[in-house]
Amino acid sequence: MANNKITTLEQAIALIRDNDVVTTSGFVQSCIPEALHMGLEKRFVETGHPKNLTLIMTAGAGDSKGLGTGRLHHDGLLGRVIAGNFGRMPKVAQAAQENKILGYNLPQGVISQLYRACASGQPGLFSKVGLYTYVDPRFGGAKVNDVTTEDIVKYHNIQGEEWLFYIATKIDVAFIRGTSADPSGNISMEKEALVLDNLAQAMAARNNGGIVIAQVERIVEQGSIHPKDVEVPGILVDCVVVAPEPELHRMNYGVLYNPALSGEVRVPVEGMAKMPLDERKVIARRAAFELPPNGVVNLGVGAPEGISAVANEEKFTPYITLTTEAGAIGGVLASGSSFGGATNADSIIQQNQQFDFYDGGGLDMTCLGMAECDVQGNVNTSKFGGRLNGCGGFINISQNARSVVFAGTFTNGGLKIAIEDGQVKILQEGRNKKFLNFVEQITFSGKFAQKRKQPVIYVTERCVFRLGQAGMELIEVAPGIDIEKDILRHMDFKPIVEEPELMDKRLFLDEPMGLLAELLNLNMHERVQYDPDRNILFVNLEGWHARTKKDVDELRKTLVQACEKVGKRVASVVNHDGAKIAEALYDDYAEMIQYMMQHYYSTTARYATSAFARLKMKEALTKRGLQPHVFERKEAAHAFLEVVEG
Incomplete structure (x- = not known):
């Protein structure tokens, strides 16, 4: 020819x-x-x-x-x-x-x-x-x-x-x-x-x-x-x-050819091996509690990869769409030499188009690794320890996802831990600190995230930090961990430490966590109880997590149904202990309270032991002209209702 x-x-x-x-x-x-x-x-x-x-x-x-x-x-x-x-x-x-x-x-x-x-x-x-x-x-x-x-x-x-x-x-x-x-x-x-x-x-x-x-x-x-x-x-x-x-x-250096990765066949994936309960699984489990139902998610290499296994173990995989920056959408993300591909992918698009989607804000959440983190919330994965690694897709992904979870061990280089009786024990501390005064190179800018009010948390096997407007705050600590000895002593800077909560005990038990019911709010109706003798609606939001506006809407729907069943205005007492509301959702939550006050509540009182939660709640309610009755203890909230209701 x-x-x-x-x-x-x-x-x-x-x-x-x-x-x-x-x-x-x-x-x-x-x-x-x-x-x-x-x-x-x-x-x-x-x-x-x-x-x-x-x-x-x-x-x-x-x-x-x-x-x-x-x-x-x-x-x-x-x-x-x-x-x-x-x-x-x-x-x-x-x-x-x-x-x-x-x-x-x-x-x-x-x-x-x-x-x-x-x-x-x-x-x-x-x-x-x-x-x-x-x-x-x-x-x-x-x-x-x-x-x-x-x-x-x-x-x-x-x-x-x-x-x-x-x-x-x-x-x-x-x-x-x-x-x-x-x-x-x-x-x-x-x-x-x-x-x-x-x-x-x-x-x-x-x-x-x-x-x-x-x-x-x-x-x-x-x-x-x-x-x-x-x-x-x-x-x-x-x-x-x-x-x-x-x-x-070769398809990749570890696989000559696998038709399930090329999309030519679909294979059963139900038999995915269960992860052993170690530091990697604890980190993946805690990060999995941030997964947005029906959301689109990107997972990085290393500790974040474990989220896929945890989601599968907890039967949550059908409710999220996992993606890779290389262009795979849906299916079970591959790891090892096949990283970037997916078994049983829904589609495989061009890489530049995937980044168009990412850069435009299409990702609901990403979970990425972290080599170093500093006092400003900056993260480094590109150049550290004398090694030029490069950023890969990290900057595109972390900068543009609607919420970011950084995941990794608290220290590295010889770290050994044991998880016994629902507690974490540090058997041997890692040689290298990860939380430094200054990272060697800024691959993720905490300052830029703060400017855009991007939700960012940092998950380790022993604690969780949040990047707030005031800086890095220690918000959760694993059971068995001493804040001074096991955390602060191994950091170059001191984070904001107010009233950190215990990390969820389910993370440290070798049994299913009930993640599906938790994330889909399947037990929401069980959180609402009505006392007809006192005409009080008790709302237990302990452990509830509002990740998206849909979570707030689901709560509103549940409360409206309960109030309409009663058929008259009620007083309400709301337990916020352990509840987590994404910072960007406080105004939506306050708007929901305002709606309930206008249509269903005669009065309401709330309590939370967390000073941070009380402060954010009061700020959001005051902004809408509502009386911010947010108490530290349950007894104070009940006493307030007794006075108001006579």
């Missing part, structure tokens, strides 16, 4: 010139065009060319041991790297730290979206992602070393709003990957776990006059790929290379 684009690996790699800008596909250990990386490495080692390349990639694409982009570590091969993650290519990261190459660590979603900007001929991308982090040019501009001096991120104030402008880098060569190709270069991805940014990368190179090299598993007959199954059309592809052997076209 005159239009035959099938070629050898050597012929395709020979088209790359010195100083070219090369972008490559792949996410962590999945969907990596390994043969193309191998061919590029082989040519450079044998000939010394192409040299001084710029490498652009969104996420890490390697096994951290030398495969994937880790193959490109040879001195002289790379001159500059623009990446979301350096941890998957440690020798390249080392070269950057030693000032041997230029380097930028940009948010994964920004790089992903910049491919589209390049493809459409735009100069770059305006985004709020990265404000007040190390990416912000006022705090470093994403440069990873001293020899990197050119600014590719600019700060702008437009009509009173802060923006970052990311300058697009034109692309000369795109490495992409698919499953099948016809001789014209049409690419399908039926056996791939993810589709990532292959289309946008190919278009960015093609429209810049560059070349697109596609690695595939097989060649199929011309015209045999259904038009709607073509992920990258042949007009964008210059060379098609068939992987020389299956090992160079």
Whole structure:
């Protein structure tokens, strides 16, 4: 065929010139065009060319041991790297730290979206992602070393709003990957776990006059790929290379092929192994209590991954939609070498579109890991302990989710704990503190979160912190933990400590927690009791958690039903001990009280032992012109009603 684009690996790699800008596909250990990386490495080692390349990639694409982009570590091969993650290519990261190459660590979603900007001929991308982090040019501009001096991120104030402008880098060569190709270069991805940014990368190179090299598993007959199954059309592809052997076209480094990850089959998942009751499960369990029913959630690597197992164990999985930044939506999120994919996914979309969804506020909640945290609530996951790891999608996700849970052990490096009789015992403290006066690098800005009133909590195996307007507050402590000896002594700063509550005892017992009923408010009617002799409605909100406005609406519905059943106005006593109301919902809650006072209550009294809860309640009620009768003890609330009701 005159239009035959099938070629050898050597012929395709020979088209790359010195100083070219090369972008490559792949996410962590999945969907990596390994043969193309191998061919590029082989040519450079044998000939010394192409040299001084710029490498652009969104996420890490390697096994951290030398495969994937880790193959490109040879001195002289790379001159500059623009990446979301350096941890998957440690020798390249080392070269950057030693000032041997230029380097930028940009948010994964920004790089992903910049491919589209390049493809459409735009100069770059305006985004709020990265404000007040190390990416912000006022705090470093994403440069990873001293020899990197050119600014590719600019700060702008437009009509009173802060923006970052990311300058697009034109692309000369795109490495992409698919499953099948016809001789014209049409690419399908039926056996791939993810589709990532292959289309946008190919278009960015093609429209810049560059070349697109596609690695595939097989060649199929011309015209045999259904038009709607073509992920990258042949007009964008210059060379098609068939992987020389299956090992160079694995689904990921740990899995040769799994049809459940590619969506070709659906498999039973009910038999997921139960997590052992250790520090990781305690953290995951506590974080799971923040899950928004019917919400969309992203989970990070490490401790947050355990939430998926906990949700499955507690039969809550059908009531949330888990997603990955790589583009998987729904199903059971994969871990290990398959991280980024999902078993039985509902859909798999392009990575740049997933980040459009995330950046626009589509995530109801995210749970992410934390390497370091400081007095301002800043979190660092990108550069710590002498290691250049990179931010990945962390900045996009944490900055734009409606609520954020950071999860991880309180210390690390040899930490050993025991969970006995519903209590936590520290057997051996970790060598490294995580809660510091200042983090080494700001990957999440506490200041920016406070400015936008974003709900943020920090969950560990022994305590929970909340980022409030006044700073970091210790709000929960595990049973068996001494605040002074086990918490404050191992922090560089002292948090606000007023009246922290005990963490829920269910977290520390090796039995089901009843998470489903808790999160869906299935027992709401049991919280309301009416005493006809005294005409008092008793409302027990102990342990109740209002995460979204829907929770407040459900409470209102329950109270209205109870009052209408009585058929006349009632006095109410409300127990707020242990109740948690998201800071953004206090006004909605006060509006609900106002509604009940107008239509159903003759008077109401509330009590809570938490000084913080009383303060927030009084502020919200006063704002609406209501008498803030919020007492510290139940007896005081009852005494008030006796006086008022006569």
